[in-house]
Amino acid sequence: MQTVVIIVHLMIVSVMIGAVLLQKSEGGGLGMGGGAGFMSSRGTANLLTRTTAILAVGFFVTSLFLSWYAGYDRKPSSIIGTGAPAQTQPAGGAPLTPPTSGGILDSLKKTDEQQAPSGPQAPRSQ
Numbered sequence: 001m002q003t004v005v006i007i008v009h010l011m012i013v014s015v016m017i018g019a020v021l022l023q024k025s026e027g028g029g030l031g032m033g034g035g036a037g038f039m040s041s042r043g044t045a046n047l048l049t050r051t052t053a054i055l056a057v058g059f060f061v062t063s064l065f066l067s068w069y070a071g072y073d074r075k076p077s078s079i080i081g082t083g084a085p086a087q088t089q090p091a092g093g094a095p096l097t098p099p100t101s102g103g104i105l106d107s108l109k110k111t112d113e114q115q116a117p118s119g120p121q122a123p124r125s126q
Contacts, residue, residue, distance in 0.1 A: 002069055009062040016055040023048045 024045065 002066070005062055005065055005069070009059070009066065012055055012058045012062060016052065016059060019048055019052045019055060023052070
């Protein structure tokens with residue numbers, strides 16, 4: 001279903017681009033040009049204007065349908081959690097203790113000192 005609507009949507013878009021490019025602009029552009037044609041310039045303008053309007057309505061309808069269809073199976077979820085998130089252990093294995101004095105930086109420094117070095121270490125400033 002979605003593939004069919006996308007193909008129709010792309011066909012509408014391509015025809016609408018062509019209809020807009022064929023319309024006569026102030027500078028002439030890619031318009032139908034002057035002279036004798038099977039339609040007068042007024043008739044051509046009315047036909048292209050109506051065609052563009054119909055294609056624009058089709059474009060909006062297919063766009064709205066595709067956006068509705070994309071969210072059709074989406075289940076609403078609450079931003080307010082139903083329970084407390086689970087606490088996990090840090091990757092180092094040593095549990096972090098809450099800071100008792102000195103602040104969070106001191107407790108992180110103590111945690112780093114407790115862990116065994118796993119490779120080459122950068123020199124630390126004293």
